[in-house]
Amino acid sequence: MEFVAGIDIGAKTVKVIIMDGKREVRGKSTVKTRPDFTPVAKEALDLALQQAGLKEKDLSYIATTGFGRYNVPFRDVQITEITCVARGAAFLFPKTHCVLDIGAQSTRAIRIHDGGKVREFRTNDKCAAGAGGFIERAAKYLEVKVENVGDLSIKSDKPETISSVCAVLAESEIINHVSAGATVENIMRGVHNSLASRALALIKRAGLEDEVTFVGGVARQKGMVKALEETLKRKVNVDAEPEMAGALGAALLALRRLEKIRQEGHKPASRPESREEIKVA
Incomplete structure (x- = not known):
């Protein structure tokens, strides 16, 4: 063999x-x-x-x-x-025709044919606020481990709004939320909601399909998955090892x-x- x-x-x-x-x-x-x-x-x-x-x-x-x-x-x-991401996602979930890949430095929305051949794709701009690196910086400022942010985010009861499209300005918003007494859980959910909103814009440009598969290291964060599902208004496929x-x-x-x-x-x-x-x- x-x-x-x-x-x-x-x-x-x-x-x-x-x-x-x-x-x-x-x-x-x-x-x-x-x-x-x-x-x-x-x-x-x-x-x-x-x-x-x-x-x-x-x-x-x-x-x-x-x-x-x-x-x-x-x-x-x-x-x-x-x-590669398109083929891998299609292998894991054969019925999927839309793939979202969020890694440390980039976010990609990919529309695929049966079998994983790429039909259309869109990527985020160079700003770090649109990828997983922003989550890491937020976690560092809030003094929490990156591996814990997903569980913290999912416990949020009143997500904070983070609307800036610039990573530097978004970090300033986080500082303001901390100063105002916001909880870590609500701030992290705000970070996830911000990424989910950016992801939705990319997916719409690539072509939203009924079944969406979420891959990349950020897909391990439960709070991010929840934020994405609520933003897309549908369940998404997530493998046990999306990265x-x-x-x-x-x-x-x-x-x-x-x-x-x-x-x-x-x-x-x-x-x-x-x-x-x-x-x-």
């Missing part, structure tokens, strides 16, 4: 999925991102391989994605984040690419010379 790897090098973490020819996940890992992308990607890959009981030589194809995808010399192909969607999609596309190469009677190019890139399709 052949095995492939999908490596997603994000702003906060590196995620790896090891998949076999039957499209079953055999191993996975998550490692905190460091500036030296190659060693940290290798570290994450080794951890996933260890879980799968495999060696790197057992891999027939490696696909990378994420903002650091070009910095992995042992890859076979690099693929855009939007393409793995990009790596999952990369692995699926690696397997598809490998199958195509085999069908054409070719062999995968020797690493690390291959520098092919798959564009958004």
